[in-house]
Amino acid sequence: MKFSQPVHARCECGQLWLEAKSRTLLQLVCHCTDCREATGQPFTEVAFFAPGSYRVHGESQTEQMAGGTGLGKVYHSCAECGSPLYATVNAVGGSAGVIASRLESFKFRPALHVWTSEKLSETKLPLFAIKFSEAPPNAAGTALRAVVKRLKKRA
Numbered sequence: 382m383k384f385s386q387p388v389h390a391r392c393e394c395g396q397l398w399l400e401a402k403s404r405t406l407l408q409l410v411c412h413c414t415d416c417r418e419a420t421g422q423p424f425t426e427v428a429f430f431a432p433g434s435y436r437v438h439g440e441s442q443t444e445q446m447a448g449g450t451g452l453g454k455v456y457h458s459c460a461e462c463g464s465p466l467y468a469t470v471n472a473v474g475g476s477a478g479v480i481a482s483r484l485e486s487f488k489f490r491p492a493l494h495v496w497t498s499e500k501l502s503e504t505k506l507p508l509f510a511i512k513f514s515e516a517p518p519n520a521a522g523t524a525l526r527a528v529v530k531r532l533k534k535r536a
Protein backbone atom coordinates (compact mmCIF):
# COMPACT_ATOMS: atom_id res chain seq x y z
CA MET A 382 0.00 0.00 0.00
CA LYS A 383 1.38 3.39 -0.94
CA PHE A 384 -0.01 6.65 0.36
CA SER A 385 -0.31 9.45 -2.13
CA GLN A 386 1.12 12.66 -0.71
CA PRO A 387 1.75 11.24 2.75
CA VAL A 388 2.46 13.40 5.77
CA HIS A 389 5.35 12.50 8.05
CA ALA A 390 5.97 12.83 11.76
CA ARG A 391 9.35 12.14 13.35
CA CYS A 392 10.77 11.95 16.84
CA GLU A 393 13.65 14.20 17.88
CA CYS A 394 16.36 11.81 16.58
CA GLY A 395 14.43 10.46 13.59
CA GLN A 396 14.57 6.81 14.62
CA LEU A 397 10.80 6.60 15.18
CA TRP A 398 8.63 8.01 12.44
CA LEU A 399 5.19 7.72 11.07
CA GLU A 400 3.71 8.30 7.65
CA ALA A 401 0.04 8.86 7.14
CA LYS A 402 -2.51 9.76 4.54
CA SER A 403 -2.81 13.50 4.55
CA ARG A 404 -6.49 13.31 5.51
CA THR A 405 -7.02 13.35 9.27
CA LEU A 406 -9.96 11.84 11.08
CA LEU A 407 -10.12 14.54 13.71
CA GLN A 408 -7.95 17.32 15.10
CA LEU A 409 -8.25 18.51 18.65
CA VAL A 410 -6.48 20.08 21.58
CA CYS A 411 -6.34 17.89 24.67
CA HIS A 412 -5.91 19.43 28.09
CA CYS A 413 -5.84 16.18 30.09
CA THR A 414 -3.24 15.35 32.70
CA ASP A 415 -2.16 12.12 30.96
CA CYS A 416 -1.21 13.96 27.78
CA ARG A 417 0.50 16.67 29.81
CA GLU A 418 2.64 14.03 31.54
CA ALA A 419 3.38 12.24 28.27
CA THR A 420 4.35 15.32 26.28
CA GLY A 421 5.58 17.75 28.92
CA GLN A 422 3.46 20.44 27.23
CA PRO A 423 0.70 22.43 28.99
CA PHE A 424 -1.75 21.10 26.39
CA THR A 425 -1.39 18.79 23.44
CA GLU A 426 -2.37 19.45 19.85
CA VAL A 427 -3.36 16.14 18.32
CA ALA A 428 -4.17 15.03 14.78
CA PHE A 429 -5.90 11.65 14.56
CA PHE A 430 -5.34 9.22 11.72
CA ALA A 431 -7.65 6.23 11.33
CA PRO A 432 -6.26 2.70 11.51
CA GLY A 433 -5.05 1.67 8.05
CA SER A 434 -4.28 5.25 7.09
CA TYR A 435 -0.89 5.38 8.81
CA ARG A 436 2.26 3.30 9.18
CA VAL A 437 4.89 3.42 11.91
CA HIS A 438 8.61 2.77 11.45
CA GLY A 439 11.25 2.27 14.12
CA GLU A 440 11.24 1.18 17.72
CA SER A 441 8.96 2.76 20.27
CA GLN A 442 8.60 2.47 23.99
CA THR A 443 5.01 2.34 25.11
CA GLU A 444 3.03 3.38 28.12
CA GLN A 445 -0.47 2.11 28.66
CA MET A 446 -3.00 4.48 30.24
CA ALA A 447 -6.55 3.88 31.34
CA GLY A 448 -7.85 7.03 29.66
CA GLY A 449 -10.59 9.22 31.07
CA THR A 450 -13.19 7.30 29.10
CA GLY A 451 -11.91 4.00 30.50
CA LEU A 452 -11.33 2.73 26.97
CA GLY A 453 -7.57 2.82 27.21
CA LYS A 454 -4.78 4.38 25.22
CA VAL A 455 -1.13 3.63 24.58
CA TYR A 456 1.43 6.40 24.31
CA HIS A 457 4.36 5.73 22.00
CA SER A 458 7.68 7.50 22.32
CA CYS A 459 11.03 6.85 20.66
CA ALA A 460 13.02 3.97 22.17
CA GLU A 461 16.23 5.92 21.50
CA CYS A 462 15.61 9.58 22.31
CA GLY A 463 12.43 9.21 24.36
CA SER A 464 10.50 11.94 22.58
CA PRO A 465 6.76 11.24 22.43
CA LEU A 466 5.22 10.92 18.97
CA TYR A 467 1.72 9.51 19.08
CA ALA A 468 -0.84 7.54 21.06
CA THR A 469 -3.30 4.91 19.93
CA VAL A 470 -6.63 5.78 21.47
CA ASN A 471 -9.43 3.26 21.81
CA ALA A 472 -12.00 5.99 22.44
CA VAL A 473 -11.30 7.09 18.86
CA GLY A 474 -11.55 3.58 17.42
CA GLY A 475 -7.87 2.78 17.92
CA SER A 476 -6.80 5.70 15.76
CA ALA A 477 -3.34 7.20 16.14
CA GLY A 478 -3.34 10.61 17.74
CA VAL A 479 -0.14 12.23 16.51
CA ILE A 480 1.38 15.24 18.23
CA ALA A 481 0.63 17.86 15.61
CA SER A 482 3.87 19.81 16.05
CA ARG A 483 5.76 16.65 15.02
CA LEU A 484 3.99 16.57 11.64
CA GLU A 485 5.99 18.14 8.85
CA SER A 486 4.34 20.74 6.61
CA PHE A 487 1.06 20.26 8.33
CA LYS A 488 -1.52 22.90 9.09
CA PHE A 489 -3.17 22.17 12.42
CA ARG A 490 -6.87 23.07 12.50
CA PRO A 491 -8.46 21.82 15.72
CA ALA A 492 -12.19 21.14 15.69
CA LEU A 493 -12.48 21.02 19.45
CA HIS A 494 -10.88 21.27 22.87
CA VAL A 495 -11.30 18.31 25.21
CA TRP A 496 -10.73 17.71 28.94
CA THR A 497 -10.88 21.41 29.70
CA SER A 498 -11.71 20.39 33.31
CA GLU A 499 -8.05 19.41 33.65
CA LYS A 500 -6.54 22.36 31.82
CA LEU A 501 -3.98 24.62 33.45
CA SER A 502 -5.43 27.89 34.69
CA GLU A 503 -2.95 29.89 32.58
CA THR A 504 -4.13 28.21 29.37
CA LYS A 505 -6.59 30.51 27.65
CA LEU A 506 -9.10 28.94 25.30
CA PRO A 507 -10.24 30.65 22.10
CA LEU A 508 -13.56 32.36 22.72
CA PHE A 509 -15.54 30.50 20.09
CA ALA A 510 -13.88 27.10 20.33
CA ILE A 511 -16.02 24.00 20.83
CA LYS A 512 -15.13 22.78 24.30
CA PHE A 513 -15.81 19.66 26.32
CA SER A 514 -15.00 19.51 30.01
CA GLU A 515 -14.16 15.81 29.60
CA ALA A 516 -14.20 13.55 26.55
CA PRO A 517 -16.79 14.45 23.91
CA PRO A 518 -20.16 12.88 24.76
CA ASN A 519 -20.61 9.21 24.10
CA ALA A 520 -22.64 9.86 20.96
CA ALA A 521 -19.68 11.63 19.36
CA GLY A 522 -17.35 8.80 20.35
CA THR A 523 -19.72 6.19 18.97
CA ALA A 524 -20.12 8.10 15.72
CA LEU A 525 -16.35 8.35 15.37
CA ARG A 526 -15.85 4.66 16.01
CA ALA A 527 -18.46 3.91 13.35
CA VAL A 528 -16.57 6.05 10.83
CA VAL A 529 -13.35 4.23 11.71
CA LYS A 530 -15.08 0.88 11.22
CA ARG A 531 -16.26 1.95 7.77
CA LEU A 532 -12.77 3.18 6.86
CA LYS A 533 -11.27 -0.12 8.02
CA LYS A 534 -13.64 -2.07 5.80
CA ARG A 535 -12.69 0.05 2.82
CA ALA A 536 -8.92 -0.32 3.46
Ligand SMILES: [Zn+2]
Nearest residue numbers: 392394459462
Ligand atom coordinates in the same frame (compact mmCIF):
# COMPACT_ATOMS: atom_id res chain seq x y z
ZN1 LIG B 1 14.12 9.36 18.59
Ligand SMILES: [Zn+2]
Nearest residue numbers: 411412413416
Ligand atom coordinates in the same frame (compact mmCIF):
# COMPACT_ATOMS: atom_id res chain seq x y z
ZN1 LIG C 1 -5.24 13.94 26.67
